[in-house]
Amino acid sequence: MSEFEPKIVAFFCNWCTFTAADLAGTSRLSYPPNLKIIRVMCSGMVDPKYVIKAFLNGADGVLIGGCWPGDCHYINGNLKARRRVALLTEVLKQYGIGEERFWLRWIAASEGTMLREVAVQMTAKLKELGPSPLKNMGQMAI
């Protein structure tokens, strides 16, 4: 059997983290293809239901990438994201999704290497943890 390849849904903010992903691309830094990047305008626009949806539909991990506090193009959207993520983490725990599967990271536009680092770390962590307990619950729930 081939090795378990976790699927990570990555919501990246248009201004900082998405640019970092671009930078990693233009700098030809390769990172695990496990990241499924979805561009959002601001990390603050990631609704908790998107995260839950991703887990229900088979994501093994969800990564939200936003600008560093103080950096947000929309003034403080990333702080709102931080607050929501803290609450959502507690909720997800009730369903067997530990905080190791749900990451929020600040990655600035110039931090292409950090983006790769996070991608590598998260992929490794999820390989260690194995598939998400909610995997394919989506079909039942919806």
Add this chain to the structure above:
Amino acid sequence: MAEEKPTGTVLVVGAGISGIKAAIELAESGYKVILTDESPQMGGILAKLDYQFPTDHCGMCRMLPLVGREYASQYCMRKSLFHENIEILPFTGIDSVQGNGGNYRVDLRKRARFIDPAICNELGKCIDVCPVEVEDEFNHGLTRRKAVYQAVPHNNPRMLLIDKQACTRCGECLKVCPTGAINLDAQDEVETREVHAVILASGVQLYNTRDFEDARSYAVSPDVVTSLAFERVLSSSGTYQGGAIRRPSDARPAKKIAWIQCMGSRNRRQHRDYCSSICCMFALKEAVLAKQKGGPEVEATIFYMDMRTFGKGFQQYRDKAVEEHGVKLIRCRVQGVMLKPDGSLMMRYHDPETNEFFEKDFDLVVLSTGQIPFEAHRRWADLLKAPLDERGLLATEQPGMVRVAGKPGLFLCGSLTGLTDISEAIISGIAAAGEAAKFLTALGVDTVKKEDIPEPASKARELPLVAVALCRCGEKTGAAGLDYELFRAELTRYPSVGAVQVIDSICKADGEAALLDSLAKTACNRLLIGACQPFIYRRKLKDVARKAGFNSAMVEIFDLFGVARRGMAEPSAADWTLRAAGEIKADIHSLKYKPALQVNTLPINQTALVIGGGIGGMTAALSLADRGVPVHLVEKEGHLGGYLGTRVEHTIDGLAPVALAADLRQKVLAHKHITVHLNCEVEKSLGTLGRFESQLRFKNNGENKYLHHGAMIIATGGREGATTEYGYGTSEKVLTQAELKRGLTDGNVDVSEVENVVMIQCAGSRQKEGRRYCSRICCLGAIGNALEIKEKNPDARVFILYRDVMTYGFYEQYYTKARAAGIIFVNYSPDAKPRVEMAEGRPVVKFTDPVLKEEMELPADLLVLSTGVDPGESNQGLADALNLSLTEDGFLAEADSKWRPIEFQKVGIYLAGTAHSPMPLKNVLLQAEAAAQKAYTYLSGRELPTAAVTSMVKDALCARCRRCVNICPYGARSYNEADKCIDIDAAACQACGLCAVECQNNAAEVRGWGDKQLMAAIDAKLMDRPLASAG
């Protein structure tokens, strides 16, 4: 028939902060801009600066347009910039400028890159094979690059070029280039362009350790770096790898880091009698970052002469750096650095606090290298045949302003107007754009006419069927390219895909025709175009689609070459194709659910309200009125002129406020477009950009008047600072600088007999109680008064007791002049302030001499206190009336101190002068011009198209809980009491989506970014097929 007017075109030379800002402002006003830069990329110094105080992060993207954002790029500015009206020409120099105002002919030299970016596929095989390695100037030699390189790593699309100096012409790159983009014999191209006006924003040179002997003597090891190089040490795209700050020589963690200030500036021996203005804050920020990034055990020490924290929020940042971060400040000029055998850097210094000499080892020494303005000015003067002033700078009509003397249509901004930090560069950029726009208006040229393609019906309610057009992109895809047959096979598997077309070069005329042709036949109702650089071609491709009958909301552009290849270093054709097919699928799914978008137009009341009838307010009012904008000018006093314009005859730098105010007053009163309202204040103001309603209340009779206007400018000024310290109020021999100034002017203070005059700076300023900030003008005022006393009575002894002499920029020369005139400057520490006692009817000042460390007594015939500037007393009322906020110090809080210094979060309200913070007259004038330009951008037309992507309310679902109103960072949502619903200000909304998440009922949504689209994207991403190689 009316004659066709030409489109107003402006050349902006230099794509640093001020040049970019000037270009964006003009483009937003509808003029064509050619933006050039000498270097291969844009961004100037900022491309290297990842962090800016006070946030210690980056906020460059905040200078992008807010209202007309559909016309400009909406992504990180480190990647690149795009605006429909701006033609960007990097690596382009100016050979000559001929002609005169309104009609300049400019020879542009487009330097050879040796790689044609139109053909290059950006994969960089040439970089891998290039055998030549040289120092990478982007990282100041801390890293190495090949002779084939990309100038700035963040730039996207990648614009590769070949360094001609380094290239050995070995030809290895030619062998591997799959697209034939390399031509080692390419030549510079010279192109003549005709423009109506020119803005010079080329910046100035920086002092460095390579070209200047003085700095070279400090650079004893690679571990002595300039402050700009240290930015690269701190940056992830430089040498920072997390965890520790590594010194360049051996990559060992640097724990003890020192900064030496005033390298190359404030140095009369080198004929640099000026202060570089920015280095103190630069060093403080770097010290704080070093602590944050290197860990708490890092020791950061700054050796300085005067810590010049003169701007808004600067003093607070200094306090925070010292008190919270433990940055150590030592007032000492370090004379040299010694390299010890173990590689550490030894410095000998005197600590004035303990009065002891120390020898201490450091791991890393940062030289705060200043700006060198003269070279750049001389070059421009030669090229333009324009005169230099006595300082060696291009002569402007008023010192430090943007209009070049005797050259109509030629303007300066950025560091060419003086030595500027980011916010001043932004302000001067806007001001220069404003002057250019005024000039173009007077010339009678036109703005860009938008090609009017009617928007086809949206078909949003039809069953979605997506046509996919894939661009073969000329030769870009070449041998290593996409497998289009596999691509087509992958895509046609999806039921919602109706057709897949592969078309060559959609961006070119043939490709466009082929696309139109294929679309004419299709039954599809939505269109996805896969192409390169979608952010550049987005609008153009959407226009093509519109011609073919596709509503632009139903069209999406996918990045075939960037996004699809991300994370894959050397993708095989099959891998790339499968990855692209997987990625594009997510876009297809989200496009299926795209709602119809429509651009709304906002009616604009083309009238402005200017609050404050001082010099700033009158300047702003005239700037708008001269362009035909009707202006209401409101002043709370019974006369125009403000504080400076009625009390101060002349300033130290040769401006004459009273005369200037008299001249402005005359013009204002005679102007047919200006209505002056005296003795009244703004009581309440409601509404948004384009339609404000303000209530004026007249002080004398309590009557109210209501004004309707489209934008407003706040220029309410400040007031003289007050103090009760140092015996003020107990004797007529103790007075403030302002009182002395008036006394000297009207003869009420006689200095012909005085022996000792003592001045105490920072009375009630820069301390925890009272004014926490530096008032910025008091050191200049004190030096001006001291020089005047010396002139009237050369025998008088004038002592100035100071904490830091804030003679930044070219004001430094007055400090030099004062010392030459025999004025004695004595430093005091805020922990040991001077004390004043009265003896025999005159004040005796007691202080500790910093050199002798002894208590001194000085009987004074005059004791003059520099009491600074207090915020205007009406600030609080105004903030309440307009729903704005104040800083802790009581000045109006701008949207962003660096990137939006004269704006508020709410669009349509702008800020000028001392209402912002205390500042010299020169800065007031620049801000007034800039604020007028910001307002003019929106007032120039009868209506304003708003962005198509904004948030909306599904009224039937809305519970009126108003959580969205509270969370909106832009104040774009409000509760309409009359109609009992949520109103959205489409001009203010930036589509960040916070409201959509906050809404409990799914009533709030950002158009095109709704649940349907995002859920579909999540689904599509999770259905991804594995890549061929992952097999």
